[in-house]
Amino acid sequence: MWIGLDDTDSTFAGGCTTFAAYRIISHLTGRGYYVIGYPRLVRLNPNIPWKTRGNGALSFQIASDGEKEILIGLNNGEKIYGYQKIKEECDNPKKIFDLVSKILEKEARFDDENTNPGLVVTREKIDYELYKKAVKTIVSLDKVVSLLGKNNALYIGYKNKRGLIGAAASIAWSPINDRTYELITYRKEKKIGSKREVDDDSVKIMDKKIATTFDNYDYVNKHNRIKPNSPCPVLYGIRGDVAHDLIKAMKIVKSEDFQGWMIFESNQGTDEHLQRKEKIKDVSSFESVILKGTVWKEPFTIPGGHVIFKIKDGNNDTIDCAAYEPTKEFRSIIRGLCKGDVVEVYGGVREKPFTINLEKIKIIDVVKIVKKVENPVCEKCGKHMKSMGKEEGFRCVKCGAKTDESKAKYAIISRKPSPGFYEVPVCARRHLSKPLKRMVKEA
Numbered sequence: 532m533w534i535g536l537d538d539t540d541s542t543f544a545g546g547c548t549t550f551a552a553y554r555i556i557s558h559l560t561g562r563g564y565y566v567i568g569y570p571r572l573v574r575l576n577p578n579i580p581w582k583t584r585g586n587g588a589l590s591f592q593i594a595s596d597g598e599k600e601i602l603i604g605l606n607n608g609e610k611i612y613g614y615q616k617i618k619e620e621c622d623n624p625k626k627i628f629d630l631v632s633k634i635l636e637k638e639a640r641f642d643d644e645n646t647n648p649g650l651v652v653t654r655e656k657i658d659y660e661l662y663k664k665a666v667k668t669i670v671s672l673d674k675v676v677s678l679l680g681k682n683n684a685l686y687i688g689y690k691n692k693r694g695l696i697g698a699a700a701s702i703a704w705s706p707i708n709d710r711t712y713e714l715i716t717y718r719k720e721k722k723i724g725s726k727r728e729v730d731d732d733s734v735k736i737m738d739k740k741i742a743t744t745f746d747n748y749d750y751v752n753k754h755n756r757i758k759p760n761s762p763c764p765v766l767y768g769i770r771g772d773v774a775h776d777l778i779k780a781m782k783i784v785k786s787e788d789f790q791g792w793m794i795f796e797s798n799q800g801t802d803e804h805l806q807r808k809e810k811i812k813d814v815s816s817f818e819s820v821i822l823k824g825t826v827w828k829e830p831f832t833i834p835g836g837h838v839i840f841k842i843k844d845g846n847n848d849t850i851d852c853a854a855y856e857p858t859k860e861f862r863s864i865i866r867g868l869c870k871g872d873v874v875e876v877y878g879g880v881r882e883k884p885f886t887i888n889l890e891k892i893k894i895i896d897v898v899k900i901v902k903k904v905e906n907p908v909c910e911k912c913g914k915h916m917k918s919m920g921k922e923e924g925f926r927c928v929k930c931g932a933k934t935d936e937s938k939a940k941y942a943i944i945s946r947k948p949s950p951g952f953y954e955v956p957v958c959a960r961r962h963l964s965k966p967l968k969r970m971v972k973e974a
C-alpha cells in the first residue's frame with residue numbers, strides 16, 4: 532500500500548511535511564504496519580509559483596509484514612524499523628486512510644491560506660510519467676484526480692486540493708536513474724521556534740569525515756547548510772549517497788537534544804528537474820533547462836548585485852542568463868565570460884523577466900583575447916612610437932616616421948575562468964541540483 536502526502540506546512544505557522552510523515556510512520560509502526568524501504572522525500576518542480584519553500588512531497592510504502600529489517604528512524608528513544616521486502620500486504624486501505632487522515636489533519640497548518648493539503652492511499656503504484664511531468668513542468672489538478680480515479684486510489688484534497696498533485700507525484704517517483712538520502716532530526720516540542728543549536732565546527736568535521744555526504748557546510752560564506760532557518764520542527768538534515776553513513780554523520784554533529792530522526796530516500800541532488808533544450812525557442816517559463824549557446828552580450832551587474840549576460844543559439848535567438856546576488860562568488864566566474872565564449876547553462880526559467888536563473892554552468896570553449904602589450908619602436912630613433920588612433924597606425928614623435936598596426940607587440944591574454952564546470956556555492960544550492968561532487972563521482 533502506498534501513502535502520499537503534501538502541502539501540510541506554512542512559511543509563518545511552521546510545520547513540515549517530512550514531520551507529518553515522521554508522525555504518521557511512528558504511529559503506523561506502533562500499530563503493526565511496517566514501512567517497506569525508506570520513506571521518500573521527493574522534490575518537484577522548483578519553479579512552481581505557489582510552493583512554500585522547496586516543493587517537497589512525501590510518500591512511503593507500507594505492509595503488514597516484511598523481510599530484511601532496516602533501521603529507518605528513532606522516535607523518543609524507540610527505534611523505528613522498516614523492511615527491505617514485502618512479506619504480507621496490508622489489506623484494508625480504508626482503515627489506513629482513516630488513520631492517516633486523522634494524523635494529517637492534526638499536523639497540517641490549515642490557518643495558512645497557502646496550505647492546501649493532499650493525501651493519497653493506493654494499492655497500485657502511480658505511473659512514473661506523472662513524476663516526470665511534476666518534476667519538470669506544471670501539472671493540472673484535474674489530470675491528477677482522473678489518474679487517481681483510474682488507480683482506484685483513496686484520496687482527500689483539502690481547501691483548493693492542490694496538495695494532491697504532490698502527494699500523487701511523490702508516489703509515482705522511483706529511483707530508477709539516481710537517488711540520494713537525507714537524515715532529518717526533529718526538535719523537542721518545547722524548542723520549536725527558538726534558535727537552533729547545531730555546532731558549526733562539528734558539522735565541518737562531519738563534512739570531512741563522511742565523504743558520501745554533500746552540501747553540509749559552505750566554507751567561503753561560513754554557512755551551516757544542514758540547519759534550516761524557518762520555524763519548522765527540523766533541527767538539521769544531512770544529505771548523502773549512502774543511507775547508513777548518515778547515521779555515522781549524525782553521531783559526529785554536536786547539537787541540542789532532539790526527539791528523533793528519520794532517513795528519507797530522495798531525488799535531491801540528482802538534476803532530475805532539468806530538461807535539455809536544443810533551441811532557445813523551446814525554452815518555457817517555470818521549467819528548468821540545460822541549454823548550449825554562445826555569449827552574445829557580456830556580463831554586467833545590475834542594482835542588487837545580480838549579474839546578467841545574454842546567450843545566442845544557432846537560430847540567432849537570444850535569452851538572458853542571471854547569477855543572482857545570493858550566488859555570491861559564483862558571480863565572479865560569470866563576470867569573467869566574454870562575447871564568443873561557448874557555454875552550457877543549467878537553471879530554472881523565470882517568467883518575468885524571462886531569464887535562466889543559473890544553478891551551474893559548463894564553459895565549453897573560451898575565445899582567444901589578443902591584447903597589444905607594446906607599441907613599435909622607431910627604427911631610426913629607437914624610441915617607442917605613439918598611436919595615431921584606433922587602427923590608424925603609429926608615428927614617431929621625434930622624426931615623424933610612420934608604421935602600421937602589425938608592428939606592435941601582441942600577446943594572448945590568459946582567460947579566467949578556463950573551460951570546465953562551475954556551480955553556485957552550497958549556501959545557494961537548490962534541493963534538486965546535482966552537486967559537482969556527485970557528478971565527479973559518476974565520471
Ligand code: ATP
Nearest residue numbers: 538575582583584585586587665669670693694697
Ligand atoms: P516544503 O518544501 O517546505 O514542504 P513546499 O515548497 O513543498 O513546502 P508546498 O506547501 O508543498 O510547498 O506547496 C507546493 C504545492 O504545489 C503543493 O500543493 C503541490 O501539490 C503543488 N505542486 C507540486 N508540484 C507541482 C507541479 N509540477 N505542478 C503543479 N502543482 C505542483
